[in-house]
Amino acid sequence: MTDFIQLLFNGLVEGSIFGIAALGISLVYSVLRLVNFAAGDFLTLGAFTTFFFTTSIKFPFVVAVVISMVLGVALSLILEFILWRKLRKIRAGTLALFLVATGVAFIVRQSIAMLFGSDSRRFEIDQIKSFEFFGAIIPQAQLIVLVCSSIAITAIAIFIKKASIGKDMRAYSDNPSLAAVSGINVNRVIIATWIISGTFGALAGVFQGTVQGQFTNAMGLDLLLSILAAVVLGTIGDAYGALIGGFVLGIVMELSTWDALLGGIPSTYKPVVAFVVLVIVLLFKPEGIFGVKARKI
Amino acid sequence: MTKPLLTISGLEGGYGDIKILNGVNIEVPAKSIVTIVGPNGAGKSTIMKAIYGIANVTAGSVTIHKDGVDHDVLATKPYNLSKIGIGYVPQIENIFSAMTIDENLDVGFLPESGKPLGELKESMYARYPDLVSRKKDRAGQLSGGQRQMLALARALMSAPDVLLLDEPSAGLAPALVDQLFDELVRINESGVTILMVEQNARRALEISTYGYVLDMGRNRHEGAGKSLASDPEIVGIYFGKR
Ligand SMILES: Nc1ncnc2c1ncn2[C@@H]1O[C@H](COP(=O)(O)OP(=O)(O)OP(=O)(O)O)[C@@H](O)[C@H]1O
Ligand SMILES: [Mg+2]
Numbered sequence: 275m276t277d278f279i280q281l282l283f284n285g286l287v288e289g290s291i292f293g294i295a296a297l298g299i300s301l302v303y304s305v306l307r308l309v310n311f312a313a314g315d316f317l318t319l320g321a322f323t324t325f326f327f328t329t330s331i332k333f334p335f336v337v338a339v340v341i342s343m344v345l346g347v348a349l350s351l352i353l354e355f356i357l358w359r360k361l362r363k364i365r366a367g368t369l370a371l372f373l374v375a376t377g378v379a380f381i382v383r384q385s386i387a388m389l390f391g392s393d394s395r396r397f398e399i400d401q402i403k404s405f406e407f408f409g410a411i412i413p414q415a416q417l418i419v420l421v422c423s424s425i426a427i428t429a430i431a432i433f434i435k436k437a438s439i440g441k442d443m444r445a446y447s448d449n450p451s452l453a454a455v456s457g458i459n460v461n462r463v464i465i466a467t468w469i470i471s472g473t474f475g476a477l478a479g480v481f482q483g484t485v486q487g488q489f490t491n492a493m494g495l496d497l498l499l500s501i502l503a504a505v506v507l508g509t510i511g512d513a514y515g516a517l518i519g520g521f522v523l524g525i526v527m528e529l530s531t532w533d534a535l536l537g538g539i540p541s542t543y544k545p546v547v548a549f550v551v552l553v554i555v556l557l558f559k560p561e562g563i564f565g566v567k568a569r570k571i
Numbered sequence: 572m573t574k575p576l577l578t579i580s581g582l583e584g585g586y587g588d589i590k591i592l593n594g595v596n597i598e599v600p601a602k603s604i605v606t607i608v609g610p611n612g613a614g615k616s617t618i619m620k621a622i623y624g625i626a627n628v629t630a631g632s633v634t635i636h637k638d639g640v641d642h643d644v645l646a647t648k649p650y651n652l653s654k655i656g657i658g659y660v661p662q663i664e665n666i667f668s669a670m671t672i673d674e675n676l677d678v679g680f681l682p683e684s685g686k687p688l689g690e691l692k693e694s695m696y697a698r699y700p701d702l703v704s705r706k707k708d709r710a711g712q713l714s715g716g717q718r719q720m721l722a723l724a725r726a727l728m729s730a731p732d733v734l735l736l737d738e739p740s741a742g743l744a745p746a747l748v749d750q751l752f753d754e755l756v757r758i759n760e761s762g763v764t765i766l767m768v769e770q771n772a773r774r775a776l777e778i779s780t781y782g783y784v785l786d787m788g789r790n791r792h793e794g795a796g797k798s799l800a801s802d803p804e805i806v807g808i809y810f811g812k813r
Binding site: 438441442445456458 | 648649650651652653654661664666669670677678679725726729
């Protein structure tokens with residue numbers, strides 16, 4: 275029972291991070307029809323810039339996180355203007371977009387190594403302080419991550435549902451040609467999408483860095499497969515699905531290590547579980563849990 | 572003579588290098604219903620697509636004249652056309668099918684119209700009571716007739732001066748076609764000018780103030796709606812099938 279609670283807690287924490295990261299990818303896909311393979315490295319960037327501003331410049335942690343989110347947004351917008359917009363104009367195909375996104379991922383990752391070094395880092399926060407809950411150990415830092423990510427998830431869910439620009443985003447992803455002729459400023463929708471993606475990418479990176487304890491410039495890349503599995507599980511292009519897919523995957527991955535389940539798997543194999551989930555979904559339910567019509571990636 | 576609300580003059584254009592429109596002239600007086608008919612492929616839809624920047628324009632002009640001011644329609648960004656009083660219901664995929672009926676109306680709303688959102692929505696629901704009980708349903712679940720009503724309601728949410736309708740009766744069952752044309756007359760009586768393209772030519776021309784026959788991307792005939800609808804020559808050549 276204690277093990278179960280422990281794994282469930284870990285799964286919720288990890289799942290909330292997957293959810294936030296998956297939401298960005300799903301939203302970008304739904305609006306731009308672009309699978310952003312660079313999203314993982316934007317997570318890493320958020321963690322490293324937060325590390326830099328707290329250690330080298332001694333900004334308070336929260337301030338450093340906010341700056342990191344702003345930087346994530348700025349870089350996303352720069353890429354939109356110098357890259358994605360131009361590729362859309364020439365109607366670049368799926369393969370071209372895939373290659374460019376992979377290239378962006380590579381450049382961001384290497385730039386992080388160049389700017390900040392490739393040693394592993396650790397936030398200067400209290401990683402030790404913990405509570406006990408039915409025998410399970412609940413580290414304070416992780417609890418804070420879970421609370422903050424839940425707030426972020428609720429806020430974005432309400433925003434997409436209720437805000438006028440949130441509705442415009444859904445309208446555009448539902449029927450781009452009608453959106454373009456019904457008073458929706460498509461460029462505004464695209465910019466809003468990158469703002470959300472940039473903000474949430476940096477946030478997920480800080481959360482993941484906190485939960486992992488230490489991280490290198492490969493953190494986001496290591497996580498990308500799991501995030502993509504969450505995206506596909508929750509139906510690609512469906513923002514709410516991505517959040518739920520993240521939680522489901524986080525919990526499944528943690529519980530897969532549970533002793534009570536045929537001994538469980540070694541925890542280093544957790545990414546394999548994500549891969550298995552991804553393959554199973556693609557084979558048997560490619561439209562994801564919530565998909566009504568099959569959308570091919 | 573008063574200036575027409577919408578004037579299309581010498582419009583030429585098409586898709587890429589393919590020229591579809593070879594000089595189209597259409598005048599839409601304020602408060603009128605004007606219908607464009609013509610054979611398949613004549614370029615009827617292309618006129619509306621040219622206004623919305625979906626087809627390219629190589630020559631000609633489109634002007635909307637209201638409150639004593641001329642606005643250059645072709646120089647206006649498509650998403651700003653609702654701000655100068657133009658609404659558009661495309662021929663196909665004219666609703667947001669994954670969104671609810673209520674959200675479709677929200678998306679159509681234009682704050683600049685000066686009318687409150689709630690009031691406009693109320694008036695749409697009063698007009699289309701079928702939609703009231705289905706506010707929270709996805710629009711994709713509606714029947715063909717209800718979809719068309721929602722498409723009209725969405726466009727009316729921006730309180731347009733002129734509505735461009737591309738084949739509003741396409742795909743509707745015969746009984747619904749009558750309802751739709753009655754509805755268009757009601758919309759027009761509420762002060763909205765209508766420019767439509769219709770396959771159901773005779774029926775459309777009967778309710779129209781004026782009609783144009785388009786062929787090969789140019790004006791071929793024109794005249795008062797009723798006279799065009801009963802002109803034996805035109806009926807024979809262009810809509811003998813109906
Ligand atoms: N996106 C496009 N690219 C290239 N050609 C197109 C495109 N859309 C339409 N056309 C061509 O332009 C011509 C005019 O099409 P348009 O849709 O304006 O005709 P229409 O008068 O509306 O006919 P219909 O009664 O069939 O709706 C047709 O020959 C059509 O094949
Ligand atoms: Mg047409």
